[in-house]
Amino acid sequence: MKISVIGCGYLGAVHAASMAELGHDVVGIDVDRAKIELLSQAKAPFFEPGFEELLARTLETGRLRFSTEFADAAGASVHFVCVGTPQKRGEYAADMRYVQGAVESLLGVLAPGELVVGKSTVPVGTAAALAELVAGKVPGALLAWNPEFLREGFAVQDTLHPDRLVYGLPAGPDADTARRLLDEVYATIVERGTPKVESDYATAEMVKTAANSFLATKISFINAMAELCEATGADVKLLADAIGYDDRIGRKFLNAGLGFGGGCLPKDIRAFMARAGELGADQALTFLREVDNINMRRRIRMVELAREVCDGSLLGKRVAVLGAAFKPDSDDIRDSPALNVAAQLQLQGAVVRVTDPAAVENSRRLWPQLDYADTAEEAAERADAVLVLTEWKQYRELDPVAFGTVVRQKRVLDGRNALDRDAWTAAGWAYRALGRRAG
Numbered sequence: 001m002k003i004s005v006i007g008c009g010y011l012g013a014v015h016a017a018s019m020a021e022l023g024h025d026v027v028g029i030d031v032d033r034a035k036i037e038l039l040s041q042a043k044a045p046f047f048e049p050g051f052e053e054l055l056a057r058t059l060e061t062g063r064l065r066f067s068t069e070f071a072d073a074a075g076a077s078v079h080f081v082c083v084g085t086p087q088k089r090g091e092y093a094a095d096m097r098y099v100q101g102a103v104e105s106l107l108g109v110l111a112p113g114e115l116v117v118g119k120s121t122v123p124v125g126t127a128a129a130l131a132e133l134v135a136g137k138v139p140g141a142l143l144a145w146n147p148e149f150l151r152e153g154f155a156v157q158d159t160l161h162p163d164r165l166v167y168g169l170p171a172g173p174d175a176d177t178a179r180r181l182l183d184e185v186y187a188t189i190v191e192r193g194t195p196k197v198e199s200d201y202a203t204a205e206m207v208k209t210a211a212n213s214f215l216a217t218k219i220s221f222i223n224a225m226a227e228l229c230e231a232t233g234a235d236v237k238l239l240a241d242a243i244g245y246d247d248r249i250g251r252k253f254l255n256a257g258l259g260f261g262g263g264c265l266p267k268d269i270r271a272f273m274a275r276a277g278e279l280g281a282d283q284a285l286t287f288l289r290e291v292d293n294i295n296m297r298r299r300i301r302m303v304e305l306a307r308e309v310c311d312g313s314l315l316g317k318r319v320a321v322l323g324a325a326f327k328p329d330s331d332d333i334r335d336s337p338a339l340n341v342a343a344q345l346q347l348q349g350a351v352v353r354v355t356d357p358a359a360v361e362n363s364r365r366l367w368p369q370l371d372y373a374d375t376a377e378e379a380a381e382r383a384d385a386v387l388v389l390t391e392w393k394q395y396r397e398l399d400p401v402a403f404g405t406v407v408r409q410k411r412v413l414d415g416r417n418a419l420d421r422d423a424w425t426a427a428g429w430a431y432r433a434l435g436r437r438a439g
């Protein structure tokens with residue numbers, strides 16, 4: 001099947017290569033010329049485990065190519081829309097100009113019988129409006145909404161082996177045509193018995209924002225418990241383990257620490273609240289404001305904790321920040337809690353050195369005022385405190401004995417509850433973590 005993928009960022013590039021892996025003939029389109037050049041040369045424009053190998057493999061088959069020209073999308077049976085929907089500057093709402101722009105450009109090449117499939121995360125109501133636009137301009141062309149649930153760091157695996165497929169289908173007989181095309185795209189995945197939910201557009205759009213709201217709520221729930229643990233001397237990690245054994249609750253997404261960041265959860269809960277407000281249903285989602293507040297408070301608390309361990313003042317203190325990406329196995333620094341904390345520490349007078357295995361280049365571009373190091377050892381040289389803010393394997397596996405010879409003061413703040421407290425304490429480190437007793 002011939003497929004086009006519009007927007008080749010973290011989602012679209014992986015989707016394009018994965019569709020080629022499934023045997024389709026794919027063209028990836030993006031307005032960013034530099035990104036298209038890299039992708040065409042089998043170079044990943046971002047860090048994502050397994051992606052570059054997949055890219056090289058699928059380009060080699062001849063089934064995958066990339067272009068900046070929408071004309072190259074002509075003749076595809078299915079066109080996936082994977083462009084960004086970031087938060088609007090100074091507002092909670094999603095900025096829909098990229099989706100609007102991409103669909104309008106597509107209309108120039110779209111033909112009757114072809115299917116436009118939205119994958120971007122959008123405010124509920126978007127698909128219905130776009131379906132009207134598409135049908136008005138190209139009678140016989142259809143639209144479906146097929147939200148994406150991949151996690152960065154696991155993007156390839158999640159795309160090729162999703163835990164469910166959601167099809168938001170048009171009403172009436174057009175639903176059969178859209179379903180048939182989607183089933184053909186995902187044949188390999190459907191045939192292995194992957195659960196499939198078929199719905200109207202609004203439900204499909206909401207499945208995505210509801211899922212991310214639930215995940216964000218789960219993280220803020222445990223971080224609220226961490227605040228209480230700090231007040232009572234209880235241990236949030238043990239608490240999470242204990243409640244997590246109840247399989248109605250589950251241990252996943254109960255890792256307390258610096259909270260959620262990235263290009264999805266923060267902006268998606270805010271856009272959801274904004275949309276609820278537009279629909280006159282803002283009361284339904286007021287709890288998400290608290291989810292957001294709890295999350296942001298963790299960053300402030302981390303800075304306070306750093307000040308506490310640095311004898312009450314950060315002025316002139318050398319602080320090493322290990323981790324800049326919003327999560328491990330990614331170079332994505334969108335709304336990164338780690339960089340937010342690093343910048344706050346610097347504003348309070350600390351001499352901050354940040355390091356990350358994959359995200360230093362992106363960080364330098366966005367936060368040029370921060371100082372960067374290539375390795376944890378270099379960042380921690382003569383440090384008064386070390387903060388582990390993204391739980392990369394490299395940092396989880398640091399040898400606290402050897403690492404202790406680099407710093408001036410053996411003080412470690414475990415922002416992700418990811419280190420072995422006993423091992424660090426035994427090596428003479430003063431260990432502090434959010435929601436846990438000092439080690």
Ligand SMILES: NC(=O)c1ccc[n+]([C@@H]2O[C@H](COP(=O)([O-])OP(=O)(O)OC[C@H]3O[C@@H](n4cnc5c(N)ncnc54)[C@H](O)[C@@H]3O)[C@@H](O)[C@H]2O)c1
Nearest residue numbers: 007008009010011030031032083084085098101102120121
């Ligand atoms: N990143 C994820 O893990 C993930 C997972 C699920 C859903 N999503 C959703 O997918 C969407 C894309 O997210 P992302 O992280 O890939 O964003 P991104 O910023 O990495 O990529 C978006 C891409 O779209 C391109 N673009 C913008 N306007 C365009 C146009 N008119 N025509 C062609 N290309 C255009 C940009 O140049 C960019 O390369 C968002 O709605 C996001 O919420 C992302």
Ligand SMILES: O=c1ccn([C@@H]2O[C@H](COP(=O)(O)OP(=O)(O)O[C@H]3O[C@H](CO)[C@@H](O)[C@H](O)[C@H]3O)[C@@H](O)[C@H]2O)c(=O)[nH]1
Nearest residue numbers: 148149150151152219253254255259260261262264326327
């Ligand atoms: O127990 C946990 C789990 C995660 N996080 C943080 O939460 C953020 C998001 O993590 P994760 O959800 O794993 O990463 P994303 O790649 O942003 O994926 C989310 O956002 C995507 C985009 O919408 C969705 O497709 C995914 O299903 C959804 O998990 C990161 O900052 C994590 O450090 C925690 O603090 N504690």
